[in-house]
Ligand SMILES: [Zn+2]
Protein backbone atom coordinates (compact mmCIF):
# COMPACT_ATOMS: atom_id res chain seq x y z
CA UNK A 287 0.00 0.00 0.00
CA UNK A 288 1.09 3.57 -0.76
CA UNK A 289 2.59 4.86 2.49
CA UNK A 290 1.95 8.51 1.66
CA UNK A 291 -1.81 7.89 1.52
CA UNK A 292 -3.68 8.89 4.65
CA UNK A 293 -5.30 5.97 6.44
CA UNK A 294 -8.56 6.47 8.29
CA UNK A 295 -10.12 4.39 11.04
CA UNK A 296 -12.68 3.14 8.52
CA UNK A 297 -9.84 1.79 6.30
CA UNK A 298 -8.37 -0.04 9.29
CA UNK A 299 -11.82 -1.48 10.09
CA UNK A 300 -12.31 -2.73 6.52
CA UNK A 301 -8.86 -4.33 6.50
CA UNK A 302 -9.34 -6.02 9.90
CA UNK A 303 -12.79 -7.17 8.86
CA UNK A 304 -11.37 -8.97 5.85
CA UNK A 305 -9.04 -10.91 8.18
CA UNK A 306 -11.40 -11.55 11.10
CA UNK A 307 -14.98 -10.57 10.14
CA UNK A 308 -16.91 -8.98 13.00
CA UNK A 309 -19.89 -11.04 11.76
CA UNK A 310 -18.14 -14.19 13.05
CA UNK A 311 -18.26 -12.90 16.64
CA UNK A 312 -20.81 -14.38 19.05
CA UNK A 313 -24.13 -12.59 19.55
CA UNK A 314 -23.30 -11.70 23.19
CA UNK A 315 -19.97 -10.18 22.23
CA UNK A 316 -19.08 -6.57 21.41
CA UNK A 317 -16.48 -6.16 18.66
CA UNK A 318 -15.38 -3.54 16.15
CA UNK A 319 -14.96 0.21 16.64
CA UNK A 320 -16.10 0.80 20.23
CA UNK A 321 -14.70 4.32 20.77
CA UNK A 322 -13.84 6.94 18.18
CA UNK A 323 -14.63 8.48 14.82
CA UNK A 324 -14.49 6.35 11.64
CA UNK A 325 -13.29 9.37 9.63
CA UNK A 326 -10.27 10.25 11.78
CA UNK A 327 -6.77 9.65 10.47
CA UNK A 328 -4.45 7.00 11.97
CA UNK A 329 -0.68 6.69 11.82
CA UNK A 330 0.24 4.92 15.05
CA UNK A 331 -1.52 1.95 16.62
CA UNK A 332 -1.05 0.58 20.13
CA UNK A 333 -1.78 -3.15 20.46
CA UNK A 334 -2.82 -4.73 23.75
CA UNK A 335 -4.90 -7.59 25.15
CA UNK A 336 -6.77 -5.25 27.50
CA UNK A 337 -7.45 -1.53 27.57
CA UNK A 338 -6.12 -1.02 31.11
CA UNK A 339 -5.03 2.33 32.64
CA UNK A 340 -1.40 1.36 31.97
CA UNK A 341 -2.20 0.46 28.36
CA UNK A 342 -3.74 3.92 27.88
CA UNK A 343 -0.64 5.55 29.45
CA UNK A 344 1.59 3.66 27.05
CA UNK A 345 -0.65 4.37 24.05
CA UNK A 346 -0.45 8.10 24.84
CA UNK A 347 3.35 7.92 25.23
CA UNK A 348 3.68 6.14 21.90
CA UNK A 349 1.58 8.79 20.15
CA UNK A 350 -1.09 6.31 19.04
CA UNK A 351 -4.41 7.50 17.63
CA UNK A 352 -5.83 3.98 17.83
CA UNK A 353 -5.73 1.16 20.38
CA UNK A 354 -6.34 -2.31 18.99
CA UNK A 355 -7.37 -4.68 21.79
CA UNK A 356 -8.56 -8.27 22.08
CA UNK A 357 -10.90 -7.84 25.05
CA UNK A 358 -13.66 -5.29 24.37
CA UNK A 359 -13.14 -1.92 26.06
CA UNK A 360 -16.95 -1.71 26.42
CA UNK A 361 -18.74 -4.96 27.14
CA UNK A 362 -21.88 -4.26 29.22
CA UNK A 363 -24.32 -1.72 27.71
CA UNK A 364 -23.66 1.80 29.06
CA UNK A 365 -26.23 4.27 30.41
CA UNK A 366 -23.70 7.08 30.84
CA UNK A 367 -20.08 7.89 30.04
CA UNK A 368 -18.50 8.55 33.42
CA UNK A 369 -15.90 5.76 33.44
CA UNK A 370 -12.54 7.59 33.85
CA UNK A 371 -10.82 5.32 31.36
CA UNK A 372 -13.39 5.99 28.61
CA UNK A 373 -13.32 9.71 29.37
CA UNK A 374 -9.56 9.71 29.08
CA UNK A 375 -9.71 7.98 25.69
CA UNK A 376 -12.30 10.44 24.41
CA UNK A 377 -10.50 13.53 25.75
CA UNK A 378 -7.26 12.40 24.12
CA UNK A 379 -9.00 11.49 20.87
CA UNK A 380 -7.87 7.87 21.00
CA UNK A 381 -10.07 5.38 19.17
CA UNK A 382 -10.44 1.74 20.24
CA UNK A 383 -11.10 -1.25 18.01
CA UNK A 384 -11.65 -4.55 19.84
CA UNK A 385 -11.41 -7.92 18.09
CA UNK A 386 -12.63 -10.52 20.53
CA UNK A 387 -14.53 -13.72 19.61
CA UNK A 388 -14.08 -12.95 15.89
CA UNK A 389 -10.33 -13.22 16.51
CA UNK A 390 -10.84 -16.41 18.55
CA UNK A 391 -12.43 -18.34 15.65
CA UNK A 392 -10.39 -17.35 12.57
CA UNK A 393 -7.19 -18.76 11.09
CA UNK A 394 -4.40 -16.32 12.01
CA UNK A 395 -6.28 -15.69 15.25
CA UNK A 396 -5.82 -16.40 18.97
CA UNK A 397 -5.53 -20.18 18.74
CA UNK A 398 -3.23 -20.29 15.70
CA UNK A 399 -0.90 -17.87 17.48
CA UNK A 400 -1.02 -20.09 20.58
CA UNK A 401 -0.26 -23.23 18.51
CA UNK A 402 2.69 -21.46 16.92
CA UNK A 403 3.87 -20.26 20.33
CA UNK A 404 3.81 -23.85 21.63
CA UNK A 405 5.48 -25.21 18.49
CA UNK A 406 2.45 -27.37 17.60
CA UNK A 407 1.05 -28.32 14.22
CA UNK A 408 -2.56 -27.26 13.63
CA UNK A 409 -4.88 -30.07 12.51
CA UNK A 410 -8.46 -28.74 12.81
CA UNK A 411 -10.72 -26.63 15.05
CA UNK A 412 -11.68 -28.20 18.39
CA UNK A 413 -15.28 -26.95 18.16
CA UNK A 414 -16.97 -25.53 15.05
CA UNK A 415 -19.35 -23.18 16.87
CA UNK A 416 -19.09 -19.56 15.72
CA UNK A 417 -21.44 -16.61 15.79
CA UNK A 418 -22.45 -17.25 12.16
CA UNK A 419 -24.45 -19.74 10.15
CA UNK A 420 -23.22 -21.46 6.99
CA UNK A 421 -25.37 -21.31 3.86
CA UNK A 422 -25.99 -23.37 0.76
CA UNK A 423 -26.63 -21.16 -2.26
CA UNK A 424 -27.91 -22.14 -5.69
CA UNK A 425 -28.21 -19.91 -8.75
CA UNK A 426 -28.98 -20.74 -12.40
CA UNK A 427 -27.08 -18.99 -15.23
CA UNK A 428 -26.80 -19.18 -19.01
CA UNK A 429 -23.64 -21.25 -19.73
CA UNK A 430 -21.67 -18.29 -21.14
CA UNK A 431 -22.00 -16.44 -17.82
CA UNK A 432 -21.15 -19.31 -15.48
CA UNK A 433 -17.50 -18.40 -15.13
CA UNK A 434 -18.15 -14.71 -14.45
CA UNK A 435 -20.69 -15.56 -11.74
CA UNK A 436 -18.40 -18.16 -10.14
CA UNK A 437 -15.52 -15.69 -10.09
CA UNK A 438 -17.74 -13.00 -8.56
CA UNK A 439 -18.81 -15.40 -5.78
CA UNK A 440 -15.23 -16.45 -5.06
CA UNK A 441 -13.97 -12.85 -5.07
CA UNK A 442 -16.65 -11.95 -2.51
CA UNK A 443 -15.45 -14.72 -0.18
CA UNK A 444 -17.99 -17.44 -1.08
CA UNK A 445 -17.13 -21.06 -1.87
CA UNK A 446 -14.75 -21.52 1.06
CA UNK A 447 -14.87 -24.94 2.74
CA UNK A 448 -12.28 -25.50 5.47
CA UNK A 449 -8.83 -24.81 4.05
CA UNK A 450 -10.13 -24.86 0.44
CA UNK A 451 -11.42 -21.91 -1.56
CA UNK A 452 -13.09 -21.62 -5.00
CA UNK A 453 -15.37 -24.60 -4.21
CA UNK A 454 -18.53 -25.02 -6.32
CA UNK A 455 -20.61 -27.61 -8.13
CA UNK A 456 -22.15 -27.17 -11.59
CA UNK A 457 -25.14 -29.08 -12.98
CA UNK A 458 -26.60 -28.77 -16.47
CA UNK A 459 -30.34 -28.14 -16.21
CA UNK A 460 -33.27 -27.14 -18.37
CA UNK A 461 -35.01 -24.05 -17.05
CA UNK A 462 -38.38 -22.68 -18.03
CA UNK A 463 -40.01 -19.24 -17.77
CA UNK A 464 -42.59 -16.98 -19.33
CA UNK A 465 -42.02 -13.21 -19.42
CA UNK A 466 -44.63 -11.02 -17.74
CA UNK A 467 -45.69 -7.59 -19.07
CA UNK A 468 -43.12 -5.63 -17.03
CA UNK A 469 -40.30 -8.09 -17.71
CA UNK A 470 -37.04 -7.12 -19.40
CA UNK A 471 -35.85 -10.65 -20.22
CA UNK A 472 -32.26 -11.38 -21.23
CA UNK A 473 -33.59 -14.25 -23.39
CA UNK A 474 -36.45 -12.90 -25.49
CA UNK A 475 -39.36 -14.90 -26.84
CA UNK A 476 -43.16 -15.28 -26.78
CA UNK A 477 -44.90 -17.77 -24.50
CA UNK A 478 -43.27 -20.52 -22.46
CA UNK A 479 -39.50 -20.62 -22.94
CA UNK A 480 -37.26 -23.61 -22.28
CA UNK A 481 -33.55 -22.84 -21.95
CA UNK A 482 -30.40 -24.82 -21.32
CA UNK A 483 -28.74 -23.38 -18.21
CA UNK A 484 -26.23 -24.30 -15.58
CA UNK A 485 -27.09 -24.51 -11.89
CA UNK A 486 -24.17 -23.31 -9.74
CA UNK A 487 -24.02 -24.31 -6.09
CA UNK A 488 -21.78 -22.85 -3.39
CA UNK A 489 -21.30 -22.92 0.37
CA UNK A 490 -21.33 -19.37 1.73
CA UNK A 491 -20.37 -18.24 5.21
CA UNK A 492 -22.97 -15.98 6.83
CA UNK A 493 -20.27 -13.30 7.30
CA UNK A 494 -19.99 -12.81 3.51
CA UNK A 495 -23.53 -13.75 2.39
CA UNK A 496 -24.62 -10.19 1.60
CA UNK A 497 -21.43 -9.41 -0.28
CA UNK A 498 -21.91 -12.60 -2.34
CA UNK A 499 -25.54 -11.75 -3.16
CA UNK A 500 -24.53 -8.28 -4.34
CA UNK A 501 -21.66 -9.69 -6.41
CA UNK A 502 -24.00 -12.18 -8.11
CA UNK A 503 -26.45 -9.35 -8.83
CA UNK A 504 -23.70 -7.47 -10.68
CA UNK A 505 -22.26 -10.41 -12.63
CA UNK A 506 -25.56 -12.09 -13.59
CA UNK A 507 -27.23 -11.10 -16.91
CA UNK A 508 -30.85 -11.84 -15.86
CA UNK A 509 -33.23 -9.16 -14.63
CA UNK A 510 -34.24 -11.54 -11.81
CA UNK A 511 -31.82 -14.43 -11.27
CA UNK A 512 -33.36 -17.68 -10.00
CA UNK A 513 -31.47 -17.89 -6.74
CA UNK A 514 -32.05 -19.37 -3.31
CA UNK A 515 -30.00 -19.94 -0.17
CA UNK A 516 -30.67 -21.48 3.20
CA UNK A 517 -28.65 -22.06 6.37
CA UNK A 518 -27.28 -25.57 6.80
CA UNK A 519 -27.11 -27.41 10.13
CA UNK A 520 -23.32 -27.87 10.13
CA UNK A 521 -20.58 -25.22 10.39
CA UNK A 522 -17.78 -24.28 8.05
CA UNK A 523 -14.71 -26.23 9.27
CA UNK A 524 -12.64 -23.13 8.48
CA UNK A 525 -13.80 -21.36 11.64
CA UNK A 526 -14.02 -22.61 15.17
CA UNK A 527 -13.05 -22.26 18.79
CA UNK A 528 -9.90 -23.95 20.01
CA UNK A 529 -7.69 -26.25 17.94
CA UNK A 530 -6.67 -29.85 17.78
CA UNK A 531 -2.93 -30.06 17.19
CA UNK A 532 -0.21 -32.62 16.71
CA UNK A 533 3.28 -32.38 18.14
CA UNK A 534 6.00 -32.47 15.47
CA UNK A 535 7.90 -34.85 17.79
CA UNK A 536 6.56 -36.87 20.76
CA UNK A 537 5.92 -34.66 23.81
CA UNK A 538 4.88 -35.60 27.32
CA UNK A 539 3.24 -33.55 30.07
CA UNK A 540 6.60 -32.38 31.44
CA UNK A 541 7.71 -31.19 27.98
CA UNK A 542 4.48 -29.26 27.49
CA UNK A 543 4.76 -27.65 30.93
CA UNK A 544 8.27 -26.60 29.95
CA UNK A 545 7.00 -25.12 26.64
CA UNK A 546 4.36 -23.14 28.53
CA UNK A 547 6.99 -21.74 30.93
CA UNK A 548 9.53 -20.98 28.21
CA UNK A 549 7.51 -20.00 25.14
CA UNK A 550 4.43 -18.48 26.76
CA UNK A 551 6.46 -16.98 29.66
CA UNK A 552 3.99 -18.20 32.28
CA UNK A 553 6.17 -18.65 35.40
CA UNK A 554 3.71 -21.00 37.13
CA UNK A 555 1.36 -23.04 34.94
CA UNK A 556 -0.83 -25.64 36.70
CA UNK A 557 -0.91 -29.28 35.67
CA UNK A 558 -3.70 -31.80 36.30
CA UNK A 559 -2.24 -35.21 35.46
CA UNK A 560 -5.59 -37.05 35.69
CA UNK A 561 -3.55 -39.78 37.41
CA UNK A 562 -1.61 -40.54 34.23
CA UNK A 563 2.13 -41.00 33.74
CA UNK A 564 3.68 -37.58 33.11
CA UNK A 565 6.48 -39.12 31.01
CA UNK A 566 4.12 -40.87 28.53
CA UNK A 567 4.14 -39.38 25.01
CA UNK A 568 0.98 -37.51 23.97
CA UNK A 569 -0.29 -37.51 20.39
CA UNK A 570 -3.27 -35.23 20.03
CA UNK A 571 -3.13 -31.91 21.92
CA UNK A 572 -6.21 -29.69 22.28
CA UNK A 573 -5.61 -25.98 22.92
CA UNK A 574 -7.77 -22.93 23.47
CA UNK A 575 -6.54 -19.44 24.34
CA UNK A 576 -8.36 -17.62 27.17
CA UNK A 577 -11.05 -19.41 29.18
CA UNK A 578 -11.45 -22.81 27.56
CA UNK A 579 -13.41 -24.61 30.27
CA UNK A 580 -16.55 -24.81 28.12
CA UNK A 581 -14.69 -26.92 25.52
CA UNK A 582 -13.53 -29.50 28.06
CA UNK A 583 -15.96 -32.18 26.84
CA UNK A 584 -14.92 -31.61 23.20
CA UNK A 585 -11.26 -31.85 24.22
CA UNK A 586 -11.81 -35.02 26.24
CA UNK A 587 -13.56 -36.68 23.31
CA UNK A 588 -10.81 -35.86 20.82
CA UNK A 589 -7.46 -35.24 22.51
CA UNK A 590 -4.89 -36.73 24.90
CA UNK A 591 -4.32 -33.45 26.79
CA UNK A 592 -5.95 -30.03 26.90
CA UNK A 593 -4.09 -26.72 27.32
CA UNK A 594 -6.16 -23.61 28.09
CA UNK A 595 -6.74 -21.06 30.87
CA UNK A 596 -9.07 -20.47 33.82
CA UNK A 597 -9.80 -24.13 34.67
CA UNK A 598 -11.80 -24.35 37.88
CA UNK A 599 -11.23 -26.77 40.75
CA UNK A 600 -14.16 -28.93 39.67
CA UNK A 601 -13.21 -28.91 36.00
CA UNK A 602 -9.79 -30.23 36.96
CA UNK A 603 -11.12 -32.77 39.42
CA UNK A 604 -13.60 -34.18 36.90
CA UNK A 605 -11.27 -34.21 33.88
CA UNK A 606 -10.30 -37.67 32.63
CA UNK A 607 -7.47 -36.34 30.43
CA UNK A 608 -4.52 -34.25 31.66
CA UNK A 609 -5.07 -30.47 31.71
CA UNK A 610 -2.57 -27.64 31.68
CA UNK A 611 -3.89 -24.32 32.93
CA UNK A 612 -1.46 -22.06 31.11
CA UNK A 613 -3.32 -18.89 32.14
CA UNK A 614 -5.82 -16.69 30.31
CA UNK A 615 -3.31 -13.91 29.82
CA UNK A 616 -0.37 -16.05 28.68
CA UNK A 617 -2.42 -18.14 26.22
CA UNK A 618 -3.87 -15.06 24.49
CA UNK A 619 -0.80 -12.83 24.50
CA UNK A 620 0.80 -14.51 21.41
CA UNK A 621 -2.00 -13.21 19.15
CA UNK A 622 -0.75 -9.65 19.61
CA UNK A 623 2.08 -10.48 17.22
CA UNK A 624 -0.53 -11.41 14.59
CA UNK A 625 -2.44 -8.17 15.22
CA UNK A 626 0.84 -6.33 14.75
CA UNK A 627 1.22 -8.04 11.35
CA UNK A 628 -2.42 -7.17 10.50
CA UNK A 629 -1.82 -3.43 10.96
CA UNK A 630 1.65 -3.33 9.46
CA UNK A 631 0.05 -4.83 6.33
CA UNK A 632 -1.68 -1.44 6.03
CA UNK A 633 1.57 0.49 6.43
CA UNK A 634 0.74 1.72 9.94
CA UNK A 635 3.32 2.09 12.69
CA UNK A 636 2.55 -0.02 15.73
CA UNK A 637 3.71 -0.77 19.25
CA UNK A 638 2.75 -3.97 21.08
CA UNK A 639 2.34 -3.75 24.86
CA UNK A 640 5.19 -5.86 26.31
CA UNK A 641 4.08 -8.95 28.25
CA UNK A 642 5.80 -7.75 31.42
CA UNK A 643 4.32 -4.22 31.25
CA UNK A 644 0.70 -5.37 31.60
CA UNK A 645 -0.97 -5.05 35.03
CA UNK A 646 -1.38 -8.83 35.15
CA UNK A 647 2.40 -9.33 35.04
CA UNK A 648 3.03 -6.47 37.47
CA UNK A 649 0.40 -7.02 40.17
CA UNK A 650 -0.16 -10.77 40.08
CA UNK A 651 1.84 -13.01 42.45
CA UNK A 652 2.01 -16.79 42.44
ZN1 LIG B 1 -10.11 -14.70 23.41
Ligand SMILES: [Zn+2]
Pocket residue numbers: 357575576577614618
Ligand atom coordinates in the same frame (compact mmCIF):
# COMPACT_ATOMS: atom_id res chain seq x y z
ZN1 LIG C 1 -9.74 -13.63 26.72
